Amino acid sequence: MSGFVINFEGEQVAARAGESVAAALTAHGIRGFRVTRSTAERGVFCGMGVCQDCLVEVDGVPGKRACMTVVDRPLSIRRQRHGAALAPVSDALPPATIEELAVERPELLVIGAGPGGLSAAIAARKAGAEAVVLDERRSPGGQYFKPVAVAGDDIAPPDAQHREGLALVAQARAAGVMIRSGVSVWGAFQRLEFAATSDTGETRRYLPRAVVVATGAYERAWPVPGWELPGVMTTGAAQTLWRTARRLPGQRVLIAGNGPLNLQLAAELRSGGSEVVAVVEAAGPATRAPAAVATMALASPGLVAQGLAYQWRCLTGGVPMLHDMVVSAIEQGPSGLAVTLVGGGATRVLEADVLCLGYGFEPSNELLRALGCRHDHDGTRLVTVRDADGQTSVAGVYALGDCTGLGGARVAAADGTLAGLAAAAGLGHAIGPELARLGRQAASAAQRHRRFQQALWNVYRAPALAIAQVPNNTMICRCEEVRFGAARAAIADGLADAGSVKRATRIGMGPCQGRYCRPLLEALISEATGKAPDETSGFAPRPPFRPVTIRDLAGKP
Amino acid sequence: MALPTAIGTVVIGGGVVGACVAGFLADEGQDVLVVDEGRGAGSSANAGSLHVQMQSRFMRLYPENVPNMELQLPLYPKAVAFWRELAGSLNADFDLKMTGGLMVAESQAQLDFLALKAERERRLGLDVAILDRAQLDAIAPYFGPSIVGAELCANEGKLNPLLCNAAIRTWILARGVVLAEGVSVAGIARSGTGFAVTTTRGTVTAGRVVLAAGSGTRLLAAGLDPPISIPAVAEPLHMNITEATAPLIGHLVQHADRMITLKQFGTGQIVIGGGWPARQDAPGGHAEVELASLIANASLAQHIVPSIGNLRIIRTWAGLNTSVDGMGVLGAVPAIPGLFVAIPGDAGYTLGPLSARLVADVMLGRKPGEDISPFRPERFE
Incomplete structure (x- = not known):
C-alpha cells in the first residue's frame, strides 16, 4: 500500500494515498477539526464538502475542507481556529478582470458527475453534442457510486455498486465525454454564465450553449441538542469514509x-x-x-x-x-x-x-435558483419545475435527479438520458431512431423507478420532524452557532421572512450558506405565520455557492 | 396586518432614513406609519462604512457634482458624530468604531490628487492628513508593496448595519410606529389639507407624507399634483464578505483612483465593496451580482492587502445606493404643503440618522441644527 505521513499538530498519522484528510484523521481516532468562535470543536459532519465543519489548515493554507482534500503528498495539518490570524504575504498580485479568466464555450455543460449527470452527458454525446462534465470530487461517480480512491492488498475490492459506477464512467469516456474532476462550480449567472474553480486554484468561466444541472442532494438536518458534536456525522459521510477510503x-x-x-x-x-x-x-x-x-x-x-x-x-x-x-x-x-x-x-x-x-435529503438546487428556474414547494422541500425531458423554466437549462426534488440514483440515471437527448436536440442535433428508442426505454425506466421510489417512501413513512418540539437550546445554525431560541425570539418579534431573521440573528450567514438551517427556519416561520413556504421563502441564493479564496477567484493556471 | 385608515404621518421608505424620521416624530408623540416595499429597504444591504472624506469614485464619475459634494461635506463629520449619539440614546451596540479612514495611493500623481483634496477638505473642517509609506506603515502595517501613501481622515469609521437596523427597528416599534413591510405605494393623491396614500393594502389618509424611498422617490414625486422633480437615481452596487480572521484592517480603506472600500467588522469578517456595479434589469427590481464585479473587486482588495488572498469569500450581495446631484434632498416641498423629502446624499447610510433628524425638526416646527437650505427639494424645478 502506498501512503504518506500526515503531521497533525505534531502527531504522525499514517495516510493512504488517495484518501481524504478526513478519512486519514478519522481512522487515527481524531474527531475534532474546526474550532468555532465559542471554541467548541467540530468534526466531519456532511463528509461531502457542504457543511464546512471539518475545516483544517493544510501546509499553512487555511480554510481547507478535510473531507475534500486528498492526501497526495505528506501534509502538515492543523485545526482551523475561528478567526485565526493570516500569514503575512509580501507579494501583491495585480488586480484582475473578468477578461483575464480562461473561457470555455462547450456546447453542453453538465454539472455533476453522478449517475444522472454522466447519463445525460453520454446521451447528448451519442447525439453528437460536445459535452463537458464538471464535478467537485477528485473522481467521477458522485454520492451514489462513491468510487474507491485507495489501492492496496488490504483494501476491500470494489463492490457491485462501485463497478456499476466505473462502467458508467468508462462508457462516458468511450463516448467522448470530457470529464473534469476537482472542479467546483460556485457561480451561476444570467445568460448561462458559470464560474468554476479547480482544486489547483484555477478559475474559469464557462459559457455553454446549454447546461444540464445534476448536482444531487445533501442530508437534511436532524436538529436535536448535541447534533453539532464531533462524532456525529451524516450517514452519507460515514459511507464515504468506507466506500471511498475503506x-x-x-x-x-x-x-x-x-x-x-x-x-x-x-x-x-x-x-x-x-x-x-x-x-x-x-x-x-x-x-x-x-x-x-x-x-x-x-x-x-x-x-x-x-x-x-x-x-x-x-x-x-x-x-x-x-x-x-x-x-x-x-x-x-x-x-x-x-x-x-x-x-x-x-x-x-x-x-x-x-x-x-x-x-433524508435536501436538493442542492442553488445553481438552478440562481439561474432563475422556477420551483414549487411541496411542503418539505423545493421541487424544480421541469418537463418530462428535464427542461426547466429557463431556456437552455435542463435539470434532473435529486437536485430537482428527490427520486434516487435510478430515476436520476433514466432522467439523465432523457435530459441529455433533449439538450442535444435543443442544440440542433438529430435524434435518430436508435437514440429515440433509448429515450423511450429511459422514459419507461424512469416511470418504473418512480413507482419503486414512491412505494419505498410508503414503506419508510415516518412522522416528520416536529419543529415545534425542538428545544430552544438546540443549534439551528451550525456555522454561526445560533440556537432555536434566538430564531423563535426573532419571529416572535415580528420578523416574518427568512431574510429578516437572517439579518437579525445571523442564522444562515456562515460559510455553509444556510444549507442546513434554511429548511428549519422556513418551517419555524411557516408554523408561526401559517403561510406555506414557497420558492421565495428561503434565503436568496448568493454566490459563491462554495466559499472560494480571494486568491483562487482570479486564479490563473 | 391591516393598515390604519387614517394617521398623522405616512413615511414612505423604511430604510435608515425613513425609520429614523418616524422614530424622531414618534419620540414627540406623533402617530406615524412607515410603508416599505421590501423589508428594511436599501439599508438592509448596506456595508457599514462611515464615509466623511470625499469619495474619489464620485469625483471621477460625476465631476460636475464636486461643488455640491463640497457644499454638503461639513455635514458628514456631524453625521458620524450623530450616529454615536444615536447609539448612546438607544443604548445600543452598533459595533461603531472611529478608526479613521485611509484613501491609499499607488503613484505620486494619486498622492498629489489626495493632497489637493485634503487641502480643500481641511478648509471645510475635516481632520485629514497626508501620510507617506513609512507613516502609513506605523498605523496600518498591512498594505501591499505598491502603496506609496494615503490620506488619513480621522472623522471616518465603520459600524455594523445589521446591528444598527435591528436596534432602530426595536426603538421605533417601542415608540408605537406602525411598520408595514412588503407593502407598495401605488400613488399619493392630495385630499383636503392632507393626502390619500394608495397602497397594496388599501388607502391611508394622512396629514403629512414623507418621501424617504431613496431612488424610488423620483417616481412617487413625479406622480403628485403638481408633479415634483427629484432626479434621484439608483446605483446598483456589488458587495462581498469574507469569513472571519484575526483583527487586521482597523481603518476604513479606500483608493485614490480605484473603486474599493475595505473594512473589518467586529465579527472579524472583511467587507469588500466600493461601487462595483450590480445588475438591475428593471427599475425598482432586485439587483443581482455580476461575476465581473466579483472578480475585479475581490482581486483589487487582495492587491491592496495581499494577506487576505487566503481568506474565503463566503457571500456576495447587491444593494442600491441613491445618487442625486452630489447632495441630499431634505425638507418641506413648498408647492405641496404637508409633503417632505428625506434623501440623505451620496453616502446615504452615514448621513441617514442626521438627515432624518433635520427633516423631523422641520416637521416638528423646530429650527434644524444645521442650515439645510442648500438641500431644499425645490432646487430642481
Whole structure:
C-alpha cells in the first residue's frame, strides 16, 4: 500500500494515498477539526464538502475542507481556529478582470458527475453534442457510486455498486465525454454564465450553449441538542469514509434515521469490522406495508433483493434494529456519545463512538435558483419545475435527479438520458431512431423507478420532524452557532421572512450558506405565520455557492 | 396586518432614513406609519462604512457634482458624530468604531490628487492628513508593496448595519410606529389639507407624507399634483464578505483612483465593496451580482492587502445606493404643503440618522441644527 505521513499538530498519522484528510484523521481516532468562535470543536459532519465543519489548515493554507482534500503528498495539518490570524504575504498580485479568466464555450455543460449527470452527458454525446462534465470530487461517480480512491492488498475490492459506477464512467469516456474532476462550480449567472474553480486554484468561466444541472442532494438536518458534536456525522459521510477510503468512522457506531441507506451503511460498516450498536429507524418494519413492498418488488426486484441482502447481513451480523424510534438528544459522555432515543412511549440511551444521522435529503438546487428556474414547494422541500425531458423554466437549462426534488440514483440515471437527448436536440442535433428508442426505454425506466421510489417512501413513512418540539437550546445554525431560541425570539418579534431573521440573528450567514438551517427556519416561520413556504421563502441564493479564496477567484493556471 | 385608515404621518421608505424620521416624530408623540416595499429597504444591504472624506469614485464619475459634494461635506463629520449619539440614546451596540479612514495611493500623481483634496477638505473642517509609506506603515502595517501613501481622515469609521437596523427597528416599534413591510405605494393623491396614500393594502389618509424611498422617490414625486422633480437615481452596487480572521484592517480603506472600500467588522469578517456595479434589469427590481464585479473587486482588495488572498469569500450581495446631484434632498416641498423629502446624499447610510433628524425638526416646527437650505427639494424645478 502506498501512503504518506500526515503531521497533525505534531502527531504522525499514517495516510493512504488517495484518501481524504478526513478519512486519514478519522481512522487515527481524531474527531475534532474546526474550532468555532465559542471554541467548541467540530468534526466531519456532511463528509461531502457542504457543511464546512471539518475545516483544517493544510501546509499553512487555511480554510481547507478535510473531507475534500486528498492526501497526495505528506501534509502538515492543523485545526482551523475561528478567526485565526493570516500569514503575512509580501507579494501583491495585480488586480484582475473578468477578461483575464480562461473561457470555455462547450456546447453542453453538465454539472455533476453522478449517475444522472454522466447519463445525460453520454446521451447528448451519442447525439453528437460536445459535452463537458464538471464535478467537485477528485473522481467521477458522485454520492451514489462513491468510487474507491485507495489501492492496496488490504483494501476491500470494489463492490457491485462501485463497478456499476466505473462502467458508467468508462462508457462516458468511450463516448467522448470530457470529464473534469476537482472542479467546483460556485457561480451561476444570467445568460448561462458559470464560474468554476479547480482544486489547483484555477478559475474559469464557462459559457455553454446549454447546461444540464445534476448536482444531487445533501442530508437534511436532524436538529436535536448535541447534533453539532464531533462524532456525529451524516450517514452519507460515514459511507464515504468506507466506500471511498475503506476507513471506518469509529469502532462502536450507532446509525439512526429514516430510509434504506442506513441499512446499507450498517451492512457495509459491519463487513468492515465496526460494531454497529443499532440501526434506529423512524419508520415501522416493512412488514407493516406489504402492498408497498409488493409494488417495489414488481418495479425493481433487484433493488428489493439488495435491500433484503443488507437486512440479512445486519441480522446475521448481530445488528439490532430498533423501529419507530428517533434520536432526541446527544451528549458527550466520558466514554463516548450518549444518544437518547425516543419512540412508542419509550426512552432509551445508547452509547457509541460515532452517531450517523440519515433522516433524508435536501436538493442542492442553488445553481438552478440562481439561474432563475422556477420551483414549487411541496411542503418539505423545493421541487424544480421541469418537463418530462428535464427542461426547466429557463431556456437552455435542463435539470434532473435529486437536485430537482428527490427520486434516487435510478430515476436520476433514466432522467439523465432523457435530459441529455433533449439538450442535444435543443442544440440542433438529430435524434435518430436508435437514440429515440433509448429515450423511450429511459422514459419507461424512469416511470418504473418512480413507482419503486414512491412505494419505498410508503414503506419508510415516518412522522416528520416536529419543529415545534425542538428545544430552544438546540443549534439551528451550525456555522454561526445560533440556537432555536434566538430564531423563535426573532419571529416572535415580528420578523416574518427568512431574510429578516437572517439579518437579525445571523442564522444562515456562515460559510455553509444556510444549507442546513434554511429548511428549519422556513418551517419555524411557516408554523408561526401559517403561510406555506414557497420558492421565495428561503434565503436568496448568493454566490459563491462554495466559499472560494480571494486568491483562487482570479486564479490563473 | 391591516393598515390604519387614517394617521398623522405616512413615511414612505423604511430604510435608515425613513425609520429614523418616524422614530424622531414618534419620540414627540406623533402617530406615524412607515410603508416599505421590501423589508428594511436599501439599508438592509448596506456595508457599514462611515464615509466623511470625499469619495474619489464620485469625483471621477460625476465631476460636475464636486461643488455640491463640497457644499454638503461639513455635514458628514456631524453625521458620524450623530450616529454615536444615536447609539448612546438607544443604548445600543452598533459595533461603531472611529478608526479613521485611509484613501491609499499607488503613484505620486494619486498622492498629489489626495493632497489637493485634503487641502480643500481641511478648509471645510475635516481632520485629514497626508501620510507617506513609512507613516502609513506605523498605523496600518498591512498594505501591499505598491502603496506609496494615503490620506488619513480621522472623522471616518465603520459600524455594523445589521446591528444598527435591528436596534432602530426595536426603538421605533417601542415608540408605537406602525411598520408595514412588503407593502407598495401605488400613488399619493392630495385630499383636503392632507393626502390619500394608495397602497397594496388599501388607502391611508394622512396629514403629512414623507418621501424617504431613496431612488424610488423620483417616481412617487413625479406622480403628485403638481408633479415634483427629484432626479434621484439608483446605483446598483456589488458587495462581498469574507469569513472571519484575526483583527487586521482597523481603518476604513479606500483608493485614490480605484473603486474599493475595505473594512473589518467586529465579527472579524472583511467587507469588500466600493461601487462595483450590480445588475438591475428593471427599475425598482432586485439587483443581482455580476461575476465581473466579483472578480475585479475581490482581486483589487487582495492587491491592496495581499494577506487576505487566503481568506474565503463566503457571500456576495447587491444593494442600491441613491445618487442625486452630489447632495441630499431634505425638507418641506413648498408647492405641496404637508409633503417632505428625506434623501440623505451620496453616502446615504452615514448621513441617514442626521438627515432624518433635520427633516423631523422641520416637521416638528423646530429650527434644524444645521442650515439645510442648500438641500431644499425645490432646487430642481
